[in-house]
Amino acid sequence: MNMSHNCFEHTETQRCNQGDHGANESQEFQTFKRQLYHASIAAVLHPLLKGMRVPVVRRCPDGHFRHVIYDLVAFIADYPEQVLLMGIVQGWCPK
Secondary structure (H helix, E strand, O other): OOHHHHHHHHHHHHHHHHOOOOOOOOHHHHHHHHHHHHHHHHHHHHHHHHHHHOOEEEEOOOOOEEEEOOOOOOOOOOHHHHHHHHOOOOOOOOO
8 A cells, every 4th residue: 555545545534534514514404413313223222112111020040030120321441441341361362
């Protein structure tokens, strides 16, 4: 890969990341994008709603049956904490 191609690729990537929006987008189009995003997320998560509102009877590891209401949360951790939580061996790479 030559240098001119690399610079062009970087410029195009920046342009794509920045997008052709900003001051050129109307308020109406920005509202449309927000509504589209929220409607898409709602459509994806809709099948999970019943389990998050209505208790379900499940058998727990201790053998007892309990009512369970599921929850969807985001857990953000840095890489070392993710490694610890997932039980991954860190810094090991087969050669």
